[in-house]
Amino acid sequence: MLRIVNGEVYDPINGINGEVRTICVADGKIVADTGAGQTIDASGMVVMPGGVDMHCHIAGPKVNLARKMRPEDHRGDMLPRTSITRSGAGGSVPSTFTTGYRYAAMGYTTAFDAAVPPLAARHAHEEFNDTPVVDKGFFVLMGNNEFILQNIAAGRPEKVRDYAAWLLQAAKGYAIKLVNPGGVELWKFGGNVHALDDEVTGFGVTPRQIIQTLADVSTELGLPHPVHIHCNNLGLAGNWETTLETMKALDGRRAHLTHIQFHSYGGKPGGLFASKAPELAEYVNAHPNLTVDVGQVMFGDTTSMTGDGPLGYLLYQVTGRKWANVDVENEEGCGIVPIEYKDKNYVHTTQWAIGLEWFLLINDPWRIALTTDHPNGASFASYPRIIRLLMDREYRREMMKQVHQKAVAKTHLLELDREYSLYEIAIITRAGPAKLLGLKNKGHLGIGADADITIYNKDEDKEKMFAVPRYVIKDGRILVEDGHIREDTYGRTFFVAPAYDPAIEADIREHFDKYYTIRYENYPVQLEHYLPQHEVVACSG
Ligand SMILES: [Zn+2]
8 A cells, every 4th residue: 555645736637625634555545544555755746646647648649640741859868778678769659659758747647649540440449559657548530531421421320320330349449539520531532611501512511510410429428538629720810700600500419619719810911910719708608518638838839730631731831841641541631731820920929829819718627638639739738838838927928928929919818817726637637637638537536437647746837846746656656756767657548439339330341341441340449459448438328
């Protein structure tokens, strides 16, 4: 047994707000105190559950292609092998080993990849198996899947439901992800969709139908996480109207809108760029069926990687940098472009401010999660700095003096005095994301929870405090001390296995025979080979 004594505990799921408590661990779980065992004296320290990143890009072919495309991103950031850890490269798209170690060293113990095409699920699981320490899972791209589009067009939502359940099982995925629904399919022919009722040519469906059908499917299957939506028109001036239309189209259905910062822009394409965060945040505040994560932009060099093929091309046009665009047969696409966010740039400053506005304008911290859409807005390594921006109003004001002054003056950031408390930070970085993902044993320190615990030295400088925890405990073992990995372990992968009518398999087999270059029998991921350590999360449907 391990006992953590005298620490200030922040465990929002159990309503514990900085009280000094003893937390005890045995066999990888939080247990009741029996008064015996190894003791960590956490006097003057803060104890929280391990961090949970609910939206990042850390595995799969898109991430790997970005690594290959950007040797210059790694060159200045090499991690030599140690007696405990393996070697790797850092930068905005770290290698698998570095990804796991850096999350762990920062006190994060769970991370979900947000966009895996099911055809590439094997690859994603292979990389997960190479990513140390953290537990993980991924969302399965379905918003441009041809089988789904065909069956929505044919008015057969029950077939979409059975197929989605089959697909989650085949890919060993966790939730349904939509990326620019309908638009990526059209992009394969040079087009895109721009409004919810635009037709996806060749299929006769609209983004609205795709969004509503898959939101209903997520609910009917009882998935632990609702439909996870990257809206149409990401990054375009004036896109806030599409975002608001999407929220309205959901009409009470549960949904998570991701990297909402990138979807909150006023103005007109080619014209002036502006923040519409207040209007959208007001809508979210009034509609409890909706949750968001931010996708905060931070200044510096990073890599944009997206399942949104046409967006990849747009970013290439804007930046003029090297780019890649990939088609995933019958299912999805993706685009990759290096990007540098500059603090003297009008648009980039507006993006930075919009992200902060979202954090400061959402009343209920349980409905907003801290993300950078790693690495799209910035690397996950910038989370400690974002925490400081939220907790320290003076620091935020100092930073606001260093950005594009006209741009920041047009946002509402100057008027927002709010400062996050440690309790609220614990919500947006672990308790909230765990709840939104439906992970009952994560994000809290109650009896029976997974013993993933981060212990921080208290510090006025919150960036320093959150960058290098004193201890990180994963499944009850002390894996990190003062930022150094003490033991190399591998976490497990979460997936769901919703029930479906097996009659759908004949339809899927026919679809494979007609359209895929891979046979139906070879498509599902073999559990025993690709997920040596896993946990099936129950569906309520
Ligand atoms: Zn993303």
